[in-house]
Amino acid sequence: MQLPSTPAFASVVRGHRLRANMTQDELAQAVHKSRRWVHDLESGKVDPSLSATIDVAAALGFTVTLEPSERSGVLDALFEDL
16 A cells, blocks of 8 residues: 555545535644645645544545555554554
8 A cells, every 4th residue: 555645645635625515724624734734735735644644534534444464664664653
């Protein structure tokens, strides 16, 4: 499993937010970020943390699960610190 690139994630977030009839302010409130952060995310200027990525996905109605057998190198580094 590989996390999407920042531009790809930005495009997906904006598209799903608009289809959900959600404003940037509403998404920002749902993920406890500023509207400016959401704007920058959708513009590809923000490289979100794994936690922020999961929060955004959940706010847009996606369920995120991480299976130990699917961990990538990025996740391995995260799990080493736990």
